Amino acid sequence: MEKVGSWDRKIVINELTQGRDLATELKNQLQPAKSRESCGYLVEKILSSYDNALSLLNCMALLENPSQINGLLGSASPGSSEGSDLIDSKNHVTKERKTLAKWSEQVRLGSGTRLEDPFDDGYNWRKYGQKVILRAKFPRAYYRCTHRNTQGCLATKHVQRTDEDTSLFEVTYTGRHSCIQESLKQKRGNSLMLKNDGGEKKEIQRHERHSCIQESLRQKKGNSLMLKNDGGEKKEIQRHEVHQEMIILKNETQELDTKKEIFSSSEFFSEPVKESNFSASYSFPFLSSATSESYFSRMNNSECHHNLQTSESYFTEIISDPTSVASSTFEDLDFSIDPVIFDPKFLETVEHL
DNA sequence: GTGATTTGACCTTT
């Protein structure tokens, strides 16, 4: 456990460091009054970093004290663990609503705008319910993220048409997205393509690049990737440089330099509508279609993976194979992680989710 | 056939 703690600590330190850096960047953005959208994106990233750090700290506390796991995962009694998922008598999962991030905004339906347009916030939502609200003329519609099952994203929202102004809608969001959205990249442009062994392409959004690269790196067995600018000039990044991208695992200053070199801040945080002058074509021969979906379906209800945008697959591999932890997963990395022995009761609990 | 929506029932929160 001790080793896991020190390993996770690196991730937490990195998340907090990233949050600080993003806050600094936001500060710089605010000075010349840059676009609202880029500022909003930065805020989102900052909050996400802090969420990740806090979620990790919660998980670490659990791993260090497995006796808490019953309270977290199995008990239906409210208030057993802050922000945790709970399982009710019918094995349903409910979230303690009061502990989730919640905010609302008002959206006006302009003339010529289709009804669904104001709610197209770039994320994919799936309607899961509608409810008549007391003293409200119009029913409230409930949506959750389409990627709830596949990526374990717990973001939800509800949309309520206001009584006074029928063109005005109040949209209340609960929980931030921990998923990678397909639609956002189309809206904002500056996408890049990932190609796997079979030639199957996967497009990723500009702001998703870093996490996506990290995800690809986690899949191991890669030697290089290619960057190509508008002039067709290619730049190959070798595997040892790729490792520098893994700020999640190695919190060193040189990797920040590498990141800046690939995605210079001016381009990375530029106006979303502008096309990037540095389109990238990545080829990851090691990018497989393997996902942690089976894990998500089992771990879907655990705070341990919620919001762990950058480390969920680590937990996946650690937990899914207790007999060969770490050494196989990270065999090509520049560091080693000592094997971890999990409490069998913990693994049993996870299996039953 | 697959994925999204509808809707009544059930659960949680206050």
Place this chain on the structure above:
DNA sequence: AAAGGTCAAATCAC
């Protein structure tokens, strides 16, 4: 206990 929130079977759309 009432109201809000979620689930899941039935239904719809493609």
